[in-house]
Amino acid sequence: MSALRIGVAGCADIALRRMLPAFEASPHTVVTAIASRTADKARAAADTFGCAAVVGYDALLERSDVDAVYVPLPVALHARWTERALRAGKHVLAEKPLTARADDTVRLLGLAREHGVVLAENYLFVHHSAYTSVRDLVAQGAVGEVRALHASFTIPPRPADDIRYRADLDGGALLDIGVYPVRLASLLLGPELRVHGAVLRHDTARGVDLGGSALLGDPATGASAQLVFGMEHGYTAGWRLLGSEGSLALDRAYSPPAGHRPVLRIERAGGAEERVLPAHDQAATAVAAFAESVRHRRTGGAADAGDAGDAAAVVRQARLVDEIRRTAHLVKV
Structure with a gap:
């Protein structure tokens, strides 16, 4: 076509x-x-x-x-x-x-x-091949049963006129930065997560949140996600997945350059290894996935077919973010 x-x-x-x-x-x-x-x-x-x-x-x-x-x-x-x-x-x-x-x-x-x-x-990072490797390792029992995820995405303060500080444009750390670890939690822990608590640091003068944290959990398995995000921090962009028999950890987890080779750290009782994964252009894969979804639709398939248009995942993400915002304890700064 x-x-x-x-x-x-x-x-x-x-x-x-x-x-x-x-x-x-x-x-x-x-x-x-x-x-x-x-x-x-x-x-x-x-x-x-x-x-x-x-x-x-x-x-x-x-x-x-x-x-x-x-x-x-x-x-x-x-x-x-x-x-x-x-x-x-x-x-x-x-x-x-x-x-x-x-x-x-x-x-x-x-x-x-x-x-x-x-x-x-x-969400570009969900298309990175590193996450295929991570999910394969989890499915193979590399860390046993998944117990918890610790993830953060934080950046230093932006210039004063940055749109992230504009309430009228729906700025704030949660919608700009926090959505990444929330999406990661669903990717690694599954679709049944619920919000069990959250804190947002709220800039009363500008009307936006500057950062915060959230606790998500799967009520059936007990697996939990502890997420930290913000734009008044040192830079972090990593996570650690804890299991009954070990852990996996990845840095530069959300927006690596196309030439970056991710280093996945695997820790088990017998020791630790650092596995260098192939470089991958997640933007190129996201574009290909979107084009494939359109091709599928043009040839008579469902409009929400394929990863690029996974409507159920999009709705789950939106509801989790809404719930974090609705239930969060606001710390006024």
Whole structure:
């Protein structure tokens, strides 16, 4: 089938740095247009990637040479522009989180089914081959029965004008950073996790959370996840999975460069080893998965087929994040 024609709604850093190069390099996709609210930004990005510059996102959705739209806008704008794209008959790949609220996520997934198009949420790390290796080891009993996950994702403070500090754009650490370890917990511990407690450090002046922690658990197995996230910390991006007979640990766990070779540490009673895993371009794999979901839909398959459009996982994630926010103890700072 012909390559999927991509229109990009916005010139965010993640789009310019990771996703546009991945779309451009993929044999499955071709970027036909990049839109911005300003002509200069649209033209600069379009010139770099050899495509059309479009002023305004509505104009992008009207183009007949766009099959699918990539949405890397601030979180508060995801629901609005994803809905417009779906109603225009476009497939959508939206940056994480798909929306800021579970009700909106459920509604948009229903709208995608109604219009027969694919809607996917762009968590790149779930496509990294390191996680295939990790899940294979767990399934083989390398650490015995899984008991607990300790995971963190923290970054230093951002510049004062960073959009993460804007409540009107649904900024804050939970939606920007905390969603990663939450998604990781479901990936490694399974789909039955519940929220058992949370704390958020709330910046009262700016109206956003700066960091926090959450405790998740599977009520059937007792496996738990202790998660830490924030943007007023030293940098961390790792996890340790504890089992009855050993543990697995990985650093640079969420956004490694394409050439990075992950080092998986395996500890058991007989000793420890560090296994160097192959480098993997998770952005390229995410693009391929999205294109495959669209191909499957075009040939008569379900609109939510494949990892790129796993609607059940997207809804579970949204509900866990909602529950963390709803039940968290707020520490005002």
